[in-house]
Every structure is written in structure tokens, then in C-alpha cells.
Amino acid sequence: LYMAFTLTWIGHATLALETGGYKLLVDPYLSHNPAAKVKSDEVEADYILVTHGHGDHIGDTVEIAQRTGATAISNAEISGWLRKKGVKVHAQHLGGGFNHPFGYLKLTLALHGSGLPDGSYGGNPAGLLLTTNDDDKIYMAGDTGLFGDMQLIGEEGLTLAVIPIGDNYTMGPNDALRAVKMLTPQHVIPVHYNTFDLIAQDADAWAERVTAETDAKVHLIQPGEQFVYP
Numbered sequence: 001l002y003m004a005f006t007l008t009w010i011g012h013a014t015l016a017l018e019t020g021g022y023k024l025l026v027d028p029y030l031s032h033n034p035a036a037k038v039k040s041d042e043v044e045a046d047y048i049l050v051t052h053g054h055g056d057h058i059g060d061t062v063e064i065a066q067r068t069g070a071t072a073i074s075n076a077e078i079s080g081w082l083r084k085k086g087v088k089v090h091a092q093h094l095g096g097g098f099n100h101p102f103g104y105l106k107l108t109l110a111l112h113g114s115g116l117p118d119g120s121y122g123g124n125p126a127g128l129l130l131t132t133n134d135d136d137k138i139y140m141a142g143d144t145g146l147f148g149d150m151q152l153i154g155e156e157g158l159t160l161a162v163i164p165i166g167d168n169y170t171m172g173p174n175d176a177l178r179a180v181k182m183l184t185p186q187h188v189i190p191v192h193y194n195t196f197d198l199i200a201q202d203a204d205a206w207a208e209r210v211t212a213e214t215d216a217k218v219h220l221i222q223p224g225e226q227f228v229y230p
Helices: 061-068 075-086 152-153 173-183 203-213
Strands: 005-011 016-020 022-026 048-049 071-075 087-090 097-100 103-108 125-130 137-140 160-164 188-193 225-227
Touching: 005 075, 005 188, 048 061, 061 071, 071 075, 071 188, 071 225, 075 087, 075 125, 075 152, 087 097, 173 188, 188 203, 188 225
Parallel strands: 022 048, 048 071, 071 087, 137 160, 160 188
Antiparallel strands: 005 016, 005 225, 016 022, 097 103, 103 125, 125 137
């Protein structure tokens, strides 16, 4: 049975995406992640996508890349930092896309910070817009506040949007609902909530509002669970 893509929420903002036979890991925060269901030495990756430099996103990128030989994809500054640590990298930047073997990946805006764990400059934070080889469009927003250009991203015709709802550091439930209205995805998965008390949210209540006010289908998967499309 051929699956277009499978997305696993590992916990917090960490995602595993399988598409076209490639294994992608997004923001692999595992070692100190109370929500993670797997350890960093248990995951496989052909590519590691890093949205920004914060420790709860760059996480175990170096260790996983060194073990698996995966190529890390991020902005130029983070890519340079990773390269110095012996990681294979492909540097991109905001608004720029590249045809990788797994699909066309474009870095989008994200309203956030990006300092690296050792205090190095991490450039601008990004979201990820992936057009798979099956022409499915997956938007993984990364850590971000609400911004009007989400409307432009929505014009791409999104199969799936993965967005934060935790508040405090990112969009909260109200702004995330507004984001869904601008992004108009077929499917939406909330992440970056309930990892810590500070970002605790009632995802069921949020899902009810999204279902009532938009056409998007909400999938409340738990850490360790998968969304399989189609």
C-alpha cells in the first residue's frame, strides 16, 4: 500500500515525516524533552530540518546527524554552526526553496527568536513549506506568532498545517484559530503545547472551535502517534 506521507508527533515540536521513502526529522528535541516517546539514539533520519536555534528545537541534531549521516537543512547561520560540529548541511534562507530528493522545501517567515544554545547568532527563525514529490503541501510553522502573510502561505493550497498553540512563546489558541482561517489547510495538527505547565492548553476545546469556524479537519494526535495521509 503506497502512502503519500506519514507524520509522527514525537512530542513538543519534534516531528518525524516519512515521504517518498525518505525519513525527515524536524526539530529533534529528544534528550531533555519530557513529552518525547523515543530517545535520540532510537530515531532514524535521512534529513534533519531545523527551524531555529533554540535548544528545544535544535536539540539532538548534532548527535543524530553524526550517528545517521543525515544532512541538516536550516538557515545559513545555523547551517554554518552545525558544519563546524562536523554535520553535513544544506543552507537555505527565508523565502528560498530547493528541490531536495524528498521534495521542494521552502523556508517561510516565522515570528520568533533563534539564538543558539551556546549564545551564537542563529539568524532568523523559519517555518517549513514542503511540496512532496506527490504534490502534497505540508506547512510546519515552527515557533511563531500570528502574521498576516500566513494568508499567502495558505494560497499555496495546503494539505496539512502543523502549528503551535501553546501560547507564551508562540501563538496561543486564539491566534492559532486565526492562523487556520488564513492558512485554510485541509488538515491541521496542533503542537508545542502541554510539554510544560507554562504552555498547557485544552486542545479539545481548541479543536471544537476550529471545527466550528473553519473547514479544516483537526487531528489531535498524542506524542508518539501518527497522522497518515491519505
